[in-house]
Amino acid sequence: MYYFRWLLGFLHLLVWGSIILVHAIPAPDPVQCNRTICTVSNSYGAWGDRKDCSVKSVVYPTTEEELRSAVAHANKNKLKVKVVSKFSHTIPKLACPSSLGHDSLLISTAKYDSGIEIDSVNLAVTADAGVALRDVIDKVEEAGLSLVAAPYWEGVSVAGMISTGAHGSSWWGKGGAVHDHVIGLSMIVPGNESEGYAKVKQIGAQDQLLNAAKVSLGILGVISKVKLSLERGFKRSITYNFTSDSSIENNFMEHGKKYEFGDITWYPSKHTAVYRYDSRVPMDTPGDGINDFLGFQSNEILISKSVRASEKLFESTKSVNGECTLADTTLWYKKQIGNGLKNNGQIFTGYPVVGRQGKMQTSGSCLYSPKTRIDASCAWDPRIKGLFFYESTAIFTATKFVDFIKDVKKLRDLKPENFCGIDHYNGFLIRYIKASKAYLGQSEDSIVVDFNYYRADEASTPRLNQDVMEEVEQMAFFKYGARPHWAKNRNLAFLKVQSHPRAP
Numbered sequence: 001m002y003y004f005r006w007l008l009g010f011l012h013l014l015v016w017g018s019i020i021l022v023h024a025i026p027a028p029d030p031v032q033c034n035r036t037i038c039t040v041s042n043s044y045g046a047w048g049d050r051k052d053c054s055v056k057s058v059v060y061p062t063t064e065e066e067l068r069s070a071v072a073h074a075n076k077n078k079l080k081v082k083v084v085s086k087f088s089h090t091i092p093k094l095a096c097p098s099s100l101g102h103d104s105l106l107i108s109t110a111k112y113d114s115g116i117e118i119d120s121v122n123l124a125v126t127a128d129a130g131v132a133l134r135d136v137i138d139k140v141e142e143a144g145l146s147l148v149a150a151p152y153w154e155g156v157s158v159a160g161m162i163s164t165g166a167h168g169s170s171w172w173g174k175g176g177a178v179h180d181h182v183i184g185l186s187m188i189v190p191g192n193e194s195e196g197y198a199k200v201k202q203i204g205a206q207d208q209l210l211n212a213a214k215v216s217l218g219i220l221g222v223i224s225k226v227k228l229s230l231e232r233g234f235k236r237s238i239t240y241n242f243t244s245d246s247s248i249e250n251n252f253m254e255h256g257k258k259y260e261f262g263d264i265t266w267y268p269s270k271h272t273a274v275y276r277y278d279s280r281v282p283m284d285t286p287g288d289g290i291n292d293f294l295g296f297q298s299n300e301i302l303i304s305k306s307v308r309a310s311e312k313l314f315e316s317t318k319s320v321n322g323e324c325t326l327a328d329t330t331l332w333y334k335k336q337i338g339n340g341l342k343n344n345g346q347i348f349t350g351y352p353v354v355g356r357q358g359k360m361q362t363s364g365s366c367l368y369s370p371k372t373r374i375d376a377s378c379a380w381d382p383r384i385k386g387l388f389f390y391e392s393t394a395i396f397t398a399t400k401f402v403d404f405i406k407d408v409k410k411l412r413d414l415k416p417e418n419f420c421g422i423d424h425y426n427g428f429l430i431r432y433i434k435a436s437k438a439y440l441g442q443s444e445d446s447i448v449v450d451f452n453y454y455r456a457d458e459a460s461t462p463r464l465n466q467d468v469m470e471e472v473e474q475m476a477f478f479k480y481g482a483r484p485h486w487a488k489n490r491n492l493a494f495l496k497v498q499s500h501p502r503a504p
Contacts, residue, residue, distance in 0.1 A: 025377045027155070027367055030088030030095075031058055031108055040095055040106055042088045043155070045382025048491055050459055053093060054101035060111045064200065064224045067129075068188050070107050071222055072198035075190040079105045083222050085130055085157035086110035090164060090487040091391060092494075094217055107222065109157060115225070118143045123230040124183060129159035129223050133362065136228075141358035145230040148357075149178045153296060154364040159223040164487035165215050167433050168361065169263040169278075171256045171445055174229070175434025179214040179441065184227035187213055187220065200224060215440040217486055234280045235287065236261065236360040239351040242335050245273040249405040252447070253398060256432040261361075267427040268412040269324065269419035270331055274339075274427075280357070287354025293340040293363040294333075295426060298376040304386030307379075311387075311454055315464045320417045323464070326424035388457065389425060392473055392489055393450045394482035395433070401447040404480050408472060418468045425452035442483065449476070450488070 031040050040053050047053065056079075061067040074081040082097035084106060097104035109130025116139045117126045123145065127136050134154045140147050151166040160166075162179040170176035183205040191199040201221070203209050213220055245266055251273075255262050261278035307326075314322035334340075338348035340363065353360075366378035379387045396404060408428075412419055422428070429450040436442055453469050456462075463469070476482040477493050483500050484493035 025381070027087070027378065028381065028383055029086070029110075030084055031106065031110075033058065037101060038106065040084055040088065041382075042090055042095075043378075043382075044091070044380055044388070046388075047093045047096070048091055048489075049093070053096035055097060055104045055106040056102055058106045058108055060108050062111045064112075064128075064186070064188075067107065067109075067112060067222060067224050068196075068198050068200055070105070071188045071190065072196055074105045075197040079103060081105045081107060081222075083107045083109060083129075083159070083218055085160045086113070087132075087155045087157060087160065089153070089155055089160075091489065092487065092491075094164065094487065109159065112224075113157070118145070120145065123232075124227055125230055126184075126225055126227045127158045128225060129157065131158045132156075133158065133161060134364070134367075137358045137362070140230060141233065141356060144233045146233045146357040147181070147228060147361070148173065148231055149176050149181050150362040151178065152293065152362055154362040155367050158226045158228075162214050162226060163216055163218055163223060165438075165441065165485065166487070167431070167448065168261065169431035169433070169448075170261055171432045171434055172260040173434075175436070176261075176431065177433045177436055177438075177441065178228075179438050180434065180436050181229050182210070182214045182226060183229050185210070185213060185223055186225040187222065188224050189221035211437050212439050215436075215438040215486070217440070233283055233357065235283055235285050235354055235356050237277075237279055237281045237285070237287075237352040237354045238289075238291070238341060238360060239277040239353075240335075240339055240341075241275040241277060242331075243273060243275065245271050245409075248273045249402050249409075251275075252401070252405075252430060256447075263432070264430040265427050266430060267327070267331055267419075267423040268408060269327055269416045269423045271416070272331065274334075277352075281354060283356075285354050287343070287352075288345060288359075289341060289343050289353040289355035290345050290359040291340060291353075291355070291361070291363050292342055292365050294337070295340075295379070296364045296366055297340065298366045299379045299386070300376050301384045301386070302375075304377070304379045304381075304384055308386050308388065312457075315454060315456070315461075318464055320420060320464065323424055324417050324420040327420040330424050388455045389452045390455045390490060391450060391452050392469075392476075392493065393448060393485035394473075394476035394493070395442055395485065396447045396449065396476070396480060396482045397444055398447055400480045400482075401449075404449075404475060404482075407475050407479075411468065411471060418465045421463075421465055422451050422453050422469065427451065440486065448485070449482075450485075 038055050038058050059070045080097040084095040113130035115128035167177040174180045187201050263276045265274040341353040343349045431448045435444045
């Protein structure tokens with residue numbers, strides 16, 4: 001039994017950080033077509049309701065005018081239309097235009113992804129809607145500038161990122177939400193016949209429409225260009241402190257105020273909190289580090305499939321001890337290798353890790369691959385039957401978050417091992433976002449909590465300790481009135497969401 005547990009732990013260790021350098025196969029195209037119909041999916045291969053989304057036709061514009069023409073065609077012919085990027089990384093069906101399929105048009109921005117214009121004088125960058133976040137960051141850094149806010153996962157398009165409220169972590173300056181760094185955008189909206197059935201609307205920084213348009217979930221129109229504010233280039237210094245969670249409810253406020261890009265990862269079953277000390281430093285500070293987060297690194301396909309098989313075994317046999325073995329291994333290994341930080345771009349040698357903002361603010365190395373490599377992928381790639389999980393994300397007011405932590409601790413203390421299923425993914429990731437003027441943003445400085453957990457192959461299959469995870473969700477959304485992240489969560493998180501207060 002000891003050898004069996006050790007083997008499973010070792011397999012899991014390799015999933016989150018293979019010792020051998022590997023590159024992933026390219027991510028699957030979210031749009032697939034046959035001779036009669038097309039379907040659109042997300043990067044996990046399954047929407048929240050597990051039902052396919054069918055569309056009558058798909059167009060791939062390459063310019064703003066082609067994008068406008070697609071919207072005009074849909075308006076003229078009374079088609080329901082939605083937009084999808086080449087990443088399609090949302091869990092809710094935001095990219096699905098219709099449940100029927102025959103009355104719909106899907107617009108993909110996969111080929112509208114080349115325009116990036118840097119304005120070094122006014123510290124701004126304007127990018128086409130489908131441009132990848134990584135491409136924007138690299139171009140900005142080449143100009144000696146930095147984009148301050150970014151989500152932790154870089155596999156997003158510029159328009160998708162802002163319209164769903166993607167964020168990093170910061171209470172400083174404009175805050176950690178990317179949309180709060182938007183200073184203008186172009187949106188294609190329906191027009192009358194004399195306007196060619198669609199027109200491009202320019203929305204500037206002082207236009208009140210910007211507060212509605214920048215986080216709009218694709219329902220107000222089709223974003224064609226995004227303008228983001230920049231700052232002079234800077235570096236960041238990151239240290240992870242693995243310590244006791246005994247005072248986490250007393251420490252989180254001060255931590256967010258002290259560190260510009262700080263966060264906390266909480267592993268309840270292990271009574272451990274990992275404080276990220278993350279601050280900007282001058283460009284002349286020595287260091288060329290990168291943030292290559294373990295969960296976003298390439299994984300050997302065989303290893304990913306083996307871990308999924310182990311999870312299914314633990315679920316079917318109700319082996320809490322098996323899940324706790326995976327949680328122990330994960331936390332131990334993250335500590336050994338700095339959670340994916342690399343001092344010189346290759347290995348972790350110790351703290352602090354200092355590197356340019358563009359190399360430290362986001363990650364997603366499993367996205368990139370030479371086409372000759374076919375034995376590795378992102379761990380959740382649906383083609384390999386690897387990891388398959390839910391992601392719940394709740395946005396709390398800071399004052400209510402204290403009591404939420406206390407309640408989760410009470411639940412944990414009844415039986416700590418019941419939280420191993422969350423901890424062997426990434427525990428509770430606690431981040432900071434500032435009050436926003438966006439109508440679908442948050443009205444006051446807030447705390448965002450993410451946690452992932454096993455998702456069964458069949459919807460009707462109960463999960464191990466499902467009651468515990470659902471109680472955490474219910475406390476977050478119903479007891480404490482947390483708001484859902486628009487691009488994540490199960491459907492229950494959106495119940496009565498319209499009753500939440502809006503930003504002014």
